[in-house]
Amino acid sequence: MKSIDLDTLPTLAVKHLHDRWIELGISKEPPHFKQALVRGIAWHIQQKKYGGMDAQTRRLLKAAIRNASASISKNRLTAKRKRRKSIRLRTGTALVRTWHGRKHQVTVLDDGKRFHYRQNVYASLSEIARDITGTRWSGPRFFGLKKIKGVT
Numbered sequence: 001m002k003s004i005d006l007d008t009l010p011t012l013a014v015k016h017l018h019d020r021w022i023e024l025g026i027s028k029e030p031p032h033f034k035q036a037l038v039r040g041i042a043w044h045i046q047q048k049k050y051g052g053m054d055a056q057t058r059r060l061l062k063a064a065i066r067n068a069s070a071s072i073s074k075n076r077l078t079a080k081r082k083r084r085k086s087i088r089l090r091t092g093t094a095l096v097r098t099w100h101g102r103k104h105q106v107t108v109l110d111d112g113k114r115f116h117y118r119q120n121v122y123a124s125l126s127e128i129a130r131d132i133t134g135t136r137w138s139g140p141r142f143f144g145l146k147k148i149k150g151v152t
Contacts, residue, residue: 004045009038017041024048087145088112095125095143099132106143 004020012020017037021030024044031037053061089095089112096105106128107116115122122128125139133142140146 004041006042006045009041087140089145095145097132097143104128104132 004024009017009020014034014037017034018030020041021037024041026040026044028040031040089108091108091111093108094105095108095115096103098104104117106125109116109121113123115125115128117128117131125143125145126137127139129137129139129142138146
């Protein structure tokens with residue numbers, strides 16, 4: 001096996017980095033991005049030279065990852081709930097949308113918990129949007145209740 005200099009890793013072509021990855025015997029599939037290849041190879045070289053993490057450090061790192069994942073998931077869920085609460089529809093509100101030249105009118109029931117469209121009652125606007133278009137849509141976006149990012 002050739003000696004690999006950490007300073008020259010970033011200057012190597014991706015093909016050569018893949019070859020180095022295999023020479024090191026790294027069991028994972030090599031990443032497709034050059035920067036990830038360089039970092040992975042450098043980490044493995046240093047691990048062989050200086051040793052890996054001790055058991056306590058590995059446990060602490062795994063616990064930190066679990067806590068961070070749980071925190072991120074909780075934050076995303078909270079953000080979704082906040083977004084959902086921002087759309088409040090009163091019973092009797094009429095939502096109108098023209099799609100391919102046809103006018104579609106939906107009546108809000110139970111303060112936005114159910115919707116009436118063409119003699120049927122639906123649990124969500126997304127179900128109605130799918131019936132109208134034949135594809136999956138965000139119902140609130142389809143009926144103009146949500147702004148599209150980047151469009152004013």
